[in-house]
Amino acid sequence: MKKLVLLLFVLSLLTVGFAADYGGDFVYVMGADAVTLLPANMTDNPSEAVCRHIFDGLVEFTPEMEMVPALAKSWDVSEDGTVYTFHLQEGIKFHDGAPFNAQAVKRYFDYTIENPVKRQSLYKPFIKEITVVDDYTVDFELQFSFSGFLSTLAHGAGLIVSPEMIDKYGDDVAMLGRNPSGTGPFEFVEWKRGEIIKVKANEDYFGGRPYLDSIDFKVVPEDITRVMQVQSGDADLTMRVPPIMKKKLEGDKNVELKVEPSLRVIFLGFNHLKEPYDDVRVRKAINYAINKEQLCNVILRGLGTPSDSPLSPLTMGYDETGGYPYNPEKAKELLKEAGQENLEMTLSTPRGRYLQDYESVIAIQSMLSEVGIDVDVQPMEWGQYVGSLFTEPENAEYEVFLLGWAPSTGSADWVLRPLFTSDNFAPNGNNNTFYKNERVDELVEKAARATTSEKADEYYAEAQEIIVDDAAWVFLHNLSQLVMYNSDVEGVDILPIEIVLVKDAWFKQ
Amino acid sequence: MVVIHLNNFLVRRLLLIIPIFLGVSIIIFLMMRMIPGDPARILAGENATAQDIQNITDRFGLDQPLVVQYFKFMSGIFTNSVRSLRSELPVFEEVMPRYMKTVQLSSLSILIATVLGIGLGIIAAVKRNTWVDNLVMGFSLFGVSMPVFWLGFLLIILFSVTLHWLPAGGVGSFRHIILPAITLGMATSAIIARMTRASMLQVMNQDFIRTAEAFGINIRKIIMKYTLKNALIPVITIVGLQFGYMLGGAVLTESVFGWPGLGRLIVDSIFSRDYTVVQVGIMVIAMTFVFVNLLVDITYAFLDPRIRRS
Numbered sequence: 001m002k003k004l005v006l007l008l009f010v011l012s013l014l015t016v017g018f019a020a021d022y023g024g025d026f027v028y029v030m031g032a033d034a035v036t037l038l039p040a041n042m043t044d045n046p047s048e049a050v051c052r053h054i055f056d057g058l059v060e061f062t063p064e065m066e067m068v069p070a071l072a073k074s075w076d077v078s079e080d081g082t083v084y085t086f087h088l089q090e091g092i093k094f095h096d097g098a099p100f101n102a103q104a105v106k107r108y109f110d111y112t113i114e115n116p117v118k119r120q121s122l123y124k125p126f127i128k129e130i131t132v133v134d135d136y137t138v139d140f141e142l143q144f145s146f147s148g149f150l151s152t153l154a155h156g157a158g159l160i161v162s163p164e165m166i167d168k169y170g171d172d173v174a175m176l177g178r179n180p181s182g183t184g185p186f187e188f189v190e191w192k193r194g195e196i197i198k199v200k201a202n203e204d205y206f207g208g209r210p211y212l213d214s215i216d217f218k219v220v221p222e223d224i225t226r227v228m229q230v231q232s233g234d235a236d237l238t239m240r241v242p243p244i245m246k247k248k249l250e251g252d253k254n255v256e257l258k259v260e261p262s263l264r265v266i267f268l269g270f271n272h273l274k275e276p277y278d279d280v281r282v283r284k285a286i287n288y289a290i291n292k293e294q295l296c297n298v299i300l301r302g303l304g305t306p307s308d309s310p311l312s313p314l315t316m317g318y319d320e321t322g323g324y325p326y327n328p329e330k331a332k333e334l335l336k337e338a339g340q341e342n343l344e345m346t347l348s349t350p351r352g353r354y355l356q357d358y359e360s361v362i363a364i365q366s367m368l369s370e371v372g373i374d375v376d377v378q379p380m381e382w383g384q385y386v387g388s389l390f391t392e393p394e395n396a397e398y399e400v401f402l403l404g405w406a407p408s409t410g411s412a413d414w415v416l417r418p419l420f421t422s423d424n425f426a427p428n429g430n431n432n433t434f435y436k437n438e439r440v441d442e443l444v445e446k447a448a449r450a451t452t453s454e455k456a457d458e459y460y461a462e463a464q465e466i467i468v469d470d471a472a473w474v475f476l477h478n479l480s481q482l483v484m485y486n487s488d489v490e491g492v493d494i495l496p497i498e499i500v501l502v503k504d505a506w507f508k509q
Numbered sequence: 510m511v512v513i514h515l516n517n518f519l520v521r522r523l524l525l526i527i528p529i530f531l532g533v534s535i536i537i538f539l540m541m542r543m544i545p546g547d548p549a550r551i552l553a554g555e556n557a558t559a560q561d562i563q564n565i566t567d568r569f570g571l572d573q574p575l576v577v578q579y580f581k582f583m584s585g586i587f588t589n590s591v592r593s594l595r596s597e598l599p600v601f602e603e604v605m606p607r608y609m610k611t612v613q614l615s616s617l618s619i620l621i622a623t624v625l626g627i628g629l630g631i632i633a634a635v636k637r638n639t640w641v642d643n644l645v646m647g648f649s650l651f652g653v654s655m656p657v658f659w660l661g662f663l664l665i666i667l668f669s670v671t672l673h674w675l676p677a678g679g680v681g682s683f684r685h686i687i688l689p690a691i692t693l694g695m696a697t698s699a700i701i702a703r704m705t706r707a708s709m710l711q712v713m714n715q716d717f718i719r720t721a722e723a724f725g726i727n728i729r730k731i732i733m734k735y736t737l738k739n740a741l742i743p744v745i746t747i748v749g750l751q752f753g754y755m756l757g758g759a760v761l762t763e764s765v766f767g768w769p770g771l772g773r774l775i776v777d778s779i780f781s782r783d784y785t786v787v788q789v790g791i792m793v794i795a796m797t798f799v800f801v802n803l804l805v806d807i808t809y810a811f812l813d814p815r816i817r818r819s
Binding site for chain 1: 552559
């Protein structure tokens, strides 16, 4: 009898505790509106943040960058690494009522490959054919074995859209992007452009109904206004909080501040075709001459950690190389050896694109002047900047430039291949430093074709060691994200791919 | 007779719109293309491949000769087939809702500014050279010098963060429009107040007012009927011009309060080199400016019979 009473007591507690968590309308403020809610066509963060609440992919990233099953229960990879077989969750419906099955998976990825959507090249070069084995089993046959394939499926573009919507609006990507229907925890309600996107809880979500009743994604361009909205209780969460406000906000009991790492590395790229940046001693000297610790602590106010690789520590395949600790004496020595004691350098930078980008460059200017390098800083508007940075090698006028890179698939391949292999020289690829090392080319290729991730990581580690030893870049820092939310909220997920999710969040009662 | 004159005047003014429209369209088209930066590369995002960029270039014909691009754009305007490069939606679907939001905000702002400005201007003129006049002119100096975003943030801190009376930004209910409308209207109300005061003083010194005073007409009537009506013409010019500027240039207020207006859309679109949205947005603003000016001229004609007959 006693046991029964106890059991009842515990049960009632459970139900009370549980019931209290459900409900609430969440206001999520973003700095810019989404551009499209068609996963295959999006290239911006706000779109992806919204889409990840409405859609699911076959696999997904956790905040620790682990790959976990989502719409796929499990998967097998063939011996040679060219066929991925996915076993799908059963009994799921899209928000528009269409059943989720192998046909739906095939329909979506075929659509992405066959149409000139903005993420076409994420899949087209790799996927040879998608075959429906039965209703809940689907095969992806690849052109060649590719160890990073699962990561490309976990990418935002791998979020699966209802086949009924593709039938209806497939001819017009803009319309498809305005009528999102997925399997996700939240269902699309309405979108007033430049203003608000409303979604509501999907009662039948296969992972269980979300705690929140609805989410309003509101657009407020001004950083400080967003912060004030969360402070005043008009909004529940925002990101890109200006670091200068960090101290003040830490004293506010109504808000919670979270600093989480991202995959974004900030670096100075050298034009390796221009003298004297073709000399490894000069490149090393500049690496040694910059005090990264100080940049992170003072300029970034703790929102970054010194970097020692082209990959951030959370990118799959990262290897700790040790990098270039601050050593101005060594820098001077190397410059002397290279005969560059009075170097004049042009350093271009965007302004306001990345956290404290221009401010960092100004600090770097004074650090470099201490080892005898005279830096001319050239800040530029973003559109003009990327235009000037991606031209034919013979037209590349720039010497040293600041840029950031975050692999949206979370994999090493997405950093090393576009930025360091010689097949990817600008303007056709993203290698605008014109770095070329045959061993790196070979290692990146080998890692991509590796059939186990352990093997791939070995190749990636060697490639990173070489790139750092070549001082291909100045490795500056890994950026962190500063997210701020209402202290009544629990369960916010901050993904290193610079996406903040509240699909599992709830209000404390 | 008057009607015929007015009609002639109207027809002439309306016909003038055509060359203005074409001129603006060509200038803004060329200006957008003179800004360095490739829209396809910006739109493709930072991890884009060469193929992604080529796809966008092809889809929007960004590598075609400028003349071809211009004629495609102009004919597209009339068939509503021009699309935003960024969202790929028909460009009017992007621009018009944002334009309506700007019209809403500007209309309320100009209303607040006019009522407040004329009211204060009259008081200052009547009580000229007293402490009341000084106070009003002091306020007006403050209003003109206060940068929009400083004022905006101060209002947010006071009314939203501290008092919790009004929302700190966004749109939705009438409560959302109050702070941005005040912020946007403040400088204009100050300008209108100064203009009203100066104009009133000028009229008050004229003979017919003295005559009216000598006749012993009620002072309130003299001010409100004889003086104000005559003093209003330059004020209306300012109101019209300011309204035009608000419609095109409320970018700062829109940013501070997250008001989804046209100014903000155009600035964002310039940064992402969304050519078509910028072109259409600017053309809409230019046309509005032309119409507001036309309206001001017509209003003159009603207020001042001399203009009507000339």
